[in-house]
Amino acid sequence: MNPTIDLLQAHRSIRRFTDKPISGELLEHILLAGQAAATSSFIQATSVVRVLDNTARTELVELTGGQKYVASAAEFLVLCADLQRNNQQVAAQGEDANFGWTEQFITATVDVALFAQNMVIAAQSAGLGICYIGGIRNNPDRVSDMLGLPELVYPVFGLCLGYPDQDPEKKPRLPLSVIVHENQYQASAATGEAMQEYNTVVKDYYQRRSSGKLDFSWSEQMLKQSRSQSRPFMQEFLQKRGFLRQ
Amino acid sequence: MNPTIDLLQAHRSIRRFTDKPISGELLEHILLAGQAAATSSFIQATSVVRVLDNTARTELVELTGGQKYVASAAEFLVLCADLQRNNQQVAAQGEDANFGWTEQFITATVDVALFAQNMVIAAQSAGLGICYIGGIRNNPDRVSDMLGLPELVYPVFGLCLGYPDQDPEKKPRLPLSVIVHENQYQASAATGEAMQEYNTVVKDYYQRRSSGKLDFSWSEQMLKQSRSQSRPFMQEFLQKRGFLRQ
Numbered sequence: 413m414n415p416t417i418d419l420l421q422a423h424r425s426i427r428r429f430t431d432k433p434i435s436g437e438l439l440e441h442i443l444l445a446g447q448a449a450a451t452s453s454f455i456q457a458t459s460v461v462r463v464l465d466n467t468a469r470t471e472l473v474e475l476t477g478g479q480k481y482v483a484s485a486a487e488f489l490v491l492c493a494d495l496q497r498n499n500q501q502v503a504a505q506g507e508d509a510n511f512g513w514t515e516q517f518i519t520a521t522v523d524v525a526l527f528a529q530n531m532v533i534a535a536q537s538a539g540l541g542i543c544y545i546g547g548i549r550n551n552p553d554r555v556s557d558m559l560g561l562p563e564l565v566y567p568v569f570g571l572c573l574g575y576p577d578q579d580p581e582k583k584p585r586l587p588l589s590v591i592v593h594e595n596q597y598q599a600s601a602a603t604g605e606a607m608q609e610y611n612t613v614v615k616d617y618y619q620r621r622s623s624g625k626l627d628f629s630w631s632e633q634m635l636k637q638s639r640s641q642s643r644p645f646m647q648e649f650l651q652k653r654g655f656l657r658q
Numbered sequence: 659m660n661p662t663i664d665l666l667q668a669h670r671s672i673r674r675f676t677d678k679p680i681s682g683e684l685l686e687h688i689l690l691a692g693q694a695a696a697t698s699s700f701i702q703a704t705s706v707v708r709v710l711d712n713t714a715r716t717e718l719v720e721l722t723g724g725q726k727y728v729a730s731a732a733e734f735l736v737l738c739a740d741l742q743r744n745n746q747q748v749a750a751q752g753e754d755a756n757f758g759w760t761e762q763f764i765t766a767t768v769d770v771a772l773f774a775q776n777m778v779i780a781a782q783s784a785g786l787g788i789c790y791i792g793g794i795r796n797n798p799d800r801v802s803d804m805l806g807l808p809e810l811v812y813p814v815f816g817l818c819l820g821y822p823d824q825d826p827e828k829k830p831r832l833p834l835s836v837i838v839h840e841n842q843y844q845a846s847a848a849t850g851e852a853m854q855e856y857n858t859v860v861k862d863y864y865q866r867r868s869s870g871k872l873d874f875s876w877s878e879q880m881l882k883q884s885r886s887q888s889r890p891f892m893q894e895f896l897q898k899r900g901f902l903r904q
Binding site for chain 2: 413415417419422425440442443444447449450454458460461498504507515522524525526528529530533534544559561569582583586590597599602603633637639656658
């Protein structure tokens with residue numbers, strides 16, 4: 413359709429980077445692109461911690477589950493949902509602030525994701541590769557201590573940025589017929605023939621990518637995930653930090 | 659820097675659209691761009707309900723707080739976080755599914771936001787305007803009933819798409835110095851001089867945009883928000899739908 417749509421559709425995560433640094437000017441433009449994304453009720457709930465310290469980077473590799481590119485990428489940013497800043501504005505006007513509801517947890521988290529995705533597109537348009545690091549939530553307490561995050565700030569994900577040193581295949585997505593509904597949600601879409609075909613496509617993709625070592629479909633991958641506990645400490649962590657109050 | 663970064667930085671929400679429809683081909687490319695965004699642990703938790711029915715559109719104007727462009731935009735999409743599909747895959751393999759943890763609520767919500775922001779950039783690159791509709795969460799029960807959303811699916815936001823019939827000013831964002839931190843979060847960034855200057859900029863913006871009727875700074879806007887209850891029913895709604903189980 414056009415070069416921007418081509419760029420969007422061509423996304424792959426990059427996990428190996430060259431040594432080339434990102435210029436200060438480009439990084440600033442990427443951050444400004446992030447900020448330009450929509451923000452719910454103008455709350456502007458994104459804060460970015462840029463991790464420059466090498467010792468901290470190495471520690472973060474461990475804390476995120478051994479992902480070495482957290483240290484080797486030119487930049488590693490921690491994207492935080494931040495209602496502390498909004499709180500401070502209210503306190504400075506002499507009132508007790510009232511942030512931290514579940515609804516505000518949603519808007520703050522969405523704000524961060526929209527901001528980050530704009531950064532990602534800006535970065536990719538300038539030839540950079542990226543990888544989101546959800547593993548930042550493996551040890552949210554320790555990460556928060558390390559970065560000095562106050563109450564009402566939590567690390568949503570990390571973001572590796574750098575010049576790519578690999579050219580991986582695009583990962584196949586669900587058929588549109590499975591995920592797009594007209595007027596009414598159709599539960600049957602997820603169990604029909606299109607899903608069966610997709611499962612074959614995913615199996616082939618993993619086989620190809622792993623030289624035969626990985627052998628599962630999307631449905632089988634979801635079964636595996638369902639069997640494991642998914643960061644079961646998260647609700648308690650968030651409540652301790654002032655989120656999900658009600 | 660380049661045309662894509664220029665596009666990203668030029669974002670404004672559009673709330674008045676022409677009658678021109680969006681071609682099926684363009685809409686498909688926008689959806690494919692959405693799908694190409696990163697997805698946490700490959701959960702692909704986004705479902706899109708495309709609302710074509712005019713009666714439903716009119717009802718949604720009311721349910722989202724009287725935003726008329728929900729009916730007048732060429733397309734209105736409801737972006738849903740969907741773990742039901744993942745659930746179904748597990749059930750079809752004869753096991754009880756284990757989705758719905760707080761952690762999975764985060765990943766599903768982030769998935770939807772990344773998907774949506776890719777759609778937004780694709781749309782804008784093709785000359786369309788967009789407006790996110792957080793008001794879809796004003797009446798999440800009624801919206802869910804109307805669209806037939808099953809358990810473990812919730813409407814995160816709506817999205818209006820259409821050809822713009824207005825050219826609003828860009829809304830000023832917080833200074834980068836307030837939101838970007840190096841190694842350690844600096845709480846003092848949000849109360850310094852840069853914030854005071856920004857408050858003046860926001861006040862001027864609202865004055866200009868409203869011909870003098872609106873008169874508040876960002877800090878004052880946050881105080882107003884803090885005084886009001888923010889969809890206090892959200893936690894109960896989400897738990898009823900199977901989210902935030904622990």
